[in-house]
Amino acid sequence: xxxxxxxxxxxxxxxxxxxxxxxxxxxxxxxxxxxxxxxxxxxxxxxxxxxxxxxxxxxxxxxxxxxxxxxxxxxxxxxxxxxxxxxxxxxxxxxxxxxxxxxxxxxxxxxxxxxxxxxxxxxxxxxxxxxxxxxxxxxxxxxxxxxxxxxxxxxxxxxxxxxxxxxxxxxxxxxxxxxxxxxxxxxxxxxxxxxxxxxxxxxxxxxxxxxxxxxxxxxxxxxxxxxxxxxxxxxxxxxxxxxxxxxxxxxxxxxxxxxxxxxxxxxxxxxxx
Amino acid sequence: xxxxxxxxxxxxxxxxxxxxxxxxxxxxxxxxxxxxxxxxxxxxxxxxxxxxxxxxxxxxxxxxxxxxxxxxxxxxxxxxxxxxxxxxxxxxxxxxxxxxxxxxxxxxxxxxxxxxxxxxxxxxxxxxxxxxxxxxxxxxxxxxxxxxxxxxxxxxxxxxxxxxxxxxxxxxxxxxxxxxxxxxxxxxxxxxxxxxxxxxxxxxxxxxxxxxxxxxxxxxxxxxxxxxxxxxxxxxxxxxxxxxxxxxxxxxxxxxxxxxxxxxxxxxxxxxxxxxxxxxxxxxxxxxxxxxxxxxxxxxxxxxxxxxxxxxx
Numbered sequence: 001x002x003x004x005x006x007x008x009x010x011x012x013x014x015x016x017x018x019x020x021x022x023x024x025x026x027x028x029x030x031x032x033x034x035x036x037x038x039x040x041x042x043x044x045x046x047x048x049x050x051x052x053x054x055x056x057x058x059x060x061x062x063x064x065x066x067x068x069x070x071x072x073x074x075x076x077x078x079x080x081x082x083x084x085x086x087x088x089x090x091x092x093x094x095x096x097x098x099x100x101x102x103x104x105x106x107x108x109x110x111x112x113x114x115x116x117x118x119x120x121x122x123x124x125x126x127x128x129x130x131x132x133x134x135x136x137x138x139x140x141x142x143x144x145x146x147x148x149x150x151x152x153x154x155x156x157x158x159x160x161x162x163x164x165x166x167x168x169x170x171x172x173x174x175x176x177x178x179x180x181x182x183x184x185x186x187x188x189x190x191x192x193x194x195x196x197x198x199x200x201x202x203x204x205x206x207x208x209x210x211x212x213x214x215x216x217x218x219x220x221x222x223x224x225x226x227x228x229x230x231x232x233x234x235x236x237x238x239x240x241x242x243x244x245x246x247x248x249x250x251x252x253x254x255x256x257x258x259x260x261x262x263x264x265x266x267x268x269x270x271x272x273x
Numbered sequence: 274x275x276x277x278x279x280x281x282x283x284x285x286x287x288x289x290x291x292x293x294x295x296x297x298x299x300x301x302x303x304x305x306x307x308x309x310x311x312x313x314x315x316x317x318x319x320x321x322x323x324x325x326x327x328x329x330x331x332x333x334x335x336x337x338x339x340x341x342x343x344x345x346x347x348x349x350x351x352x353x354x355x356x357x358x359x360x361x362x363x364x365x366x367x368x369x370x371x372x373x374x375x376x377x378x379x380x381x382x383x384x385x386x387x388x389x390x391x392x393x394x395x396x397x398x399x400x401x402x403x404x405x406x407x408x409x410x411x412x413x414x415x416x417x418x419x420x421x422x423x424x425x426x427x428x429x430x431x432x433x434x435x436x437x438x439x440x441x442x443x444x445x446x447x448x449x450x451x452x453x454x455x456x457x458x459x460x461x462x463x464x465x466x467x468x469x470x471x472x473x474x475x476x477x478x479x480x481x482x483x484x485x486x487x488x489x490x491x492x493x494x495x496x497x498x499x500x501x502x503x504x505x506x507x508x509x510x511x512x513x514x515x516x517x518x519x520x521x522x523x524x525x526x527x528x529x530x531x532x533x534x535x536x537x538x539x540x541x542x543x544x545x546x547x548x549x550x551x552x553x554x555x556x557x558x559x560x561x562x563x564x565x566x567x568x569x570x571x572x573x574x575x576x577x578x579x580x581x582x583x584x585x586x
Binding site: 001002004042047048049050051052079094096230231233234236237238239240241242243244254255260 | 295296297298302303305306318326327330331332333334335337338339340342344347490491492519539541542543544545546
C-alpha cells in the first residue's frame with residue numbers, strides 16, 4: 001500500500017544545466033521500494049501545476065545503517081521538472097509511493113544487462129544494487145547526447161558494474177546510439193559458449209529505444225524487461241490516462257494502465273505501434 | 274457528534290462525499306488507500322454493455338489549475354464488472370452507484386435491467402454527458418426530449434434510484450434538471466466536464482489524440498457552483514454537485530449553493546487520501562457554526578442583500 005509523505009528536500013544537486021538529483025526525506029517509501037517502482041511527486045501545494053508527476057526512485061539513501069530517504073533523477077523539461085530543478089534544502093515535496101510493478105531480478109549464473117538512454121538511467125541505481133547483492137554480473141549500456149550528460153559513472157563502476165558508453169556526438173564512449181554496442185555484444189554472446197549466454201536485458205529510456213532494445217533481445221533469444229514512461233494522471237489506476245498497448249493471444253492488442261500493470265513490462269508483451 | 278448522513282431519494286449516504294465516475298477506477302484500485310465503506314458512495318467508471326478500448330494516448334493534458342481528458346470510456350463492460358469488481362466492492366461494504374452509458378436508448382434500458390438484478394448495486398447514474406465519444410450519451414444529454422426519454426425509459430425498468438448526470442455544455446442546464454425530474458429521476462448530478470481543447474504551438478498539433486476533451490479541476494469550480502445553484506432552484510429532487518472540489522471549503526460551497534451531496538474527481542488523482550481530510554474539515558465547520566446535521570446546510574445561501582443582481586432565469 002502506498003503512502004503519501006510530505007518529504008523535506010535534503011539537498012538538490014545540479015548535475016548540468018538540465019539534470020538534477022533531489023534527495024527527499026521519505027524513509028517510509030525508501031524502505032519499502034523495490035527496483036523499478038516509482039513515486040508520484042508534487043512540488044508545492046497550489047493548483048498550478050495541479051497533477052503529480054511520476055518518477056522512478058533513483059537511489060535509496062542510507063545513513064549509519066538506517067534508511068534516510070530517496071533520490072530522484074530529474075531532467076528539466078516542463079513546469080514540474082522546472083520547479084524540481086529549483087527546489088532548495090528544506091522545501092517540501094509531496095511524494096506518493098511506492099507504486100507500480102518492479103523489475104524481476106536475475107540470479108547467477110545469469111547476467112543482467114541494463115540499457116539506459118538519457119534520464120532513463122533513473123531506475124538502474126537501485127536495480128544495480130539489488131543485482132550486485134545477489135552476485136549477478138551486471139553491465140550498464142548507457143547512452144546520452146554528449147559525455148557531459150553521462151552521470152554517476154563512478155557510482156556504478158565502484159559497485160563493480162561494467163560500463164559500455166555511447167554518445168550521439170561521440171564526445172564520450174562510442175559515437176551513436178546505445179543499441180549499436182548492445183547489438184554487437186548480443187551477437188558476440190550468442191556465438192559464445194552456452195554457459196555465459198543466459199542474459200536478461202533491462203531497459204529504460206525513450207520509447208523508440210525501448211522498442212529497439214526489445215526487438216534486439218528477442219532477435220538474440222534474450223529475455224527483456226522495459227520500464228515505460230507515459231503521461232500519467234494519478235499513478236493508482238484511477239484515471240486510465242497512462243495506457244499502453246499490450247499484445248493479445250489473438251494477434252491484436254489491448255490497452256493496460258502502465259501505472260498498475262507496469263511501469264515494468266516484458267519487452268515481448270508490448271505491442272509497439 | 275454531527276450527523277453527516279444525507280438522503281438521495283430513497284438512498285441514505287453515510288456522508289455527502291462520493292467518488293466521481295471515471296476518477297476512481299472501479300473503486301477496488303483505491304481499496305488500499307481508503308476504506309471504501311467510509312465514502313458516501315463510489316461511482317463506478319462508466320460502463321457500456323460491452324468492453325471498450327477507449328481512445329489512443331495522449332488521453333490527458335494538464336491546463337491551468339485543471340486538466341483535459343479524452344479517455345474514451347475504456348472499460349470492461351457491465352458483465353465483467355458484475356463478475357469481477359462487484360463482489361469485492363460488496364465485501365468492502367461500499368455504496369455502489371453504477372455509471373451507465375449507452376449508444377441507444379435500448380442499451381440504457383438493458384444496462385438498467387441487468388444492474389437491477391445484481392446484488393450490491395445501490396443506484397444508477399446515467400451518463401448522458403460524456404463529451405468525448407460521438408456515439409455515446411451526449412446526444413441524449415444535449416436534448417431536452419432525449420434526456421426526458423432516457424430517464425423515463427430507465428425509470429420504468431428499475432427500482433434503483435436513477436441519477437442522470439448532466440452536461441454543462443448546454444445553454445440552460447436547469448431546464449435539463451427539470452426534464453429529468455419530470456421523467457422521474459430521483460436526483461441529478463452535475464457537472465460533467467466542459468468541452469475544451471489545448472494545442473501545442475510548436476507542432477501546431479492538438480495535445481489530445483481525440484483533439485477535444487473534457488476540462489475538470491479547480492479551474493471549473495465557480496461555473497459548476499453557479500450551475501448547481503441554478504438547478505437546485507429549478508427542481509425539488511436532490512442535486513449532486515461536482516466540479517473542481519479539492520477541499521472541505523469547496524464541498525461546503527457546493528452544499529450551501531444547494532447540493533445535497535458532492536462528488537470528488539480530479540482532486541483524488543492528486544491526493545488519494547483526500548477523503549478523511551475533507552470529512553474532518555466538514556466536521557470542524559459544522560461544530561464551529563453549531564450545525565447539527567450536514568443536511569441542514571443544503572441550499573442555505575443567503576442572497577437577501579444581493580438578489581437584485583441575479584438576472585438569470
